[in-house]
Amino acid sequence: MTTPTAAAVASRRFAIRLPGLETTAAWLLAIVWIFPLLYAFWAAFHPAEFMVRFELLAPLTLDNFTDAWEQAPFARYYVNTFLLVTGIVAAQFVVCTLAGFAFARFPIPGKDALFMLVLIQLFVFPEVLIVENYRIASGLGLVDTIAGIGLPYVASAFGIFLLRQTFKTIPRELEEAARVEGCGWMAILLKVYVPLAKPTYLAYGLVSISHHWNNFLWPLVVTNSVESRPLTVGLGIFSAPETGVNWATISAATLLSIAPLLVAFLLFQRQFVQSFLRAGIR
């Protein structure tokens, strides 16, 4: 233990410098936290016999990836996930923009009660209601379709909430100015409100993309063929222990499924983190 005076002097000179102990702890925790992902890379790029043998010069290979690609229709899963995610986000933008605009600017009777009703969906998620949603989806002929996976998420309370909050902060004067120029409500929405809400769309879009790229339970329930399965469900079926696929191949398949999102995250870390924060009010 240093004397109090020495400590005080040190802390005043280096205002917020961490003592070595905390730096070490922070780094140790970081290594523990990233280790599983690094390990997945190790397993995927090395022959199966190096799964628990960590030799620096172990031969690198891409065989695990070609094996995974050949053993399951990952190309099709990619297409499905891509269609699903773009479809959901596009539809959410439209539906939530309209509803958010209505809640922000229109004198609808019982608006507050309606809005509370919408907020309930923040707690009652489609995946909690899998049993009944499955019945409804099959009644509408949506089972085993990409639309069937996506539709329950389109009217997202979270999106409506975020856009309503954003639209409310936009000054009415801008709206009046557009009206003087002869704009109708739709033109005002598209020319005034939507452009000014761009950061909200970005944040909401990123959160929604990551959520639906990763979503599993409802897609598992509502799909039953390669034609509509997204990556997560395909990966889940591929790597189920009873299939007996080897670990190196599973690691490669796992990396294949997370690669696009992981790369996007590493490139746009700040935007991702900001989006999750902004979306945090949920």
Next chain:
Amino acid sequence: MARLTSDRRMQVYGALLLLPAAVLLGTFAYLPTVATLINSLFLPGFRGAAPEFVGLENYALLLEDRTFWTVARNNLFYALGTIPTSIALALGMALFVNARLPGRGLVRMAYFTPTILPMIAAANIWMFFYAPQIGLFNHLLGALGIEGPNWLGDPGVALGAVIVMTIWKEAGFFMIFYLAALQSIPPDLEEAADLEGTSRWSFFWRVTFPLLMPTTLFVLINALINAVRVVDHLFILTKGGPNNATNLLLYYVYENAFSFFDRTYAATITVVILLVLAVVATIKFRVLDRRTHYQ
């Protein structure tokens, strides 16, 4: 008069704007919620017969179902096991990353990365850590001369193993909210405390921690929701086993509906989940948002 009609037109226009969302929410949120409540009062009809109204019989069955109690207790332990630890870790991570730390960006990335992986992918990776003979954990323990347990096969250990993986997946997500909150605390507070010679320990407990309370509540709500909502990893790690030792409520719903084809019993368990979520929602709207106005 003209004013009135224009108000009326605004109302109609607004209602039309709401229509798509209302139809979709009605179809995939409200209708299924109500149908779940109604179905929990019926027994399925066999061979095309109409379902039979049985009142609260399903709930009586539920109370006598030992598996249900096991599953409910598991979910409680799962919540108690994951939530406090991931919140504490998230706060610790945020404090680390908020201070001047060499390689801060890398450390923050390491903490946050598990958040953007799908639960299924995370479970795949951890599955190999936990595998009984060839798994990494037991391999490393073996090198130390210790015979590791069958992490996912031993009913006494399996839930703990699932909990550890969940903490790893969640903590980094909660960290970002603490980090944002820490950055909004004015630095002069710490300078003042420094001048008075307050120790960092007591500064944390007497100033920082209380200021972070809203964040802690917010994170707590999210963690509670996730504890009943996310069961994806069970499909890979344990399938609820061994002998239901890791089964959670929503997974039990899935089993009843899609493996045992007992839709009304699944509805009854869903009602329990809805009750839990209703409690969480009440906490959020009553306690957390007391000062937030939705106008």
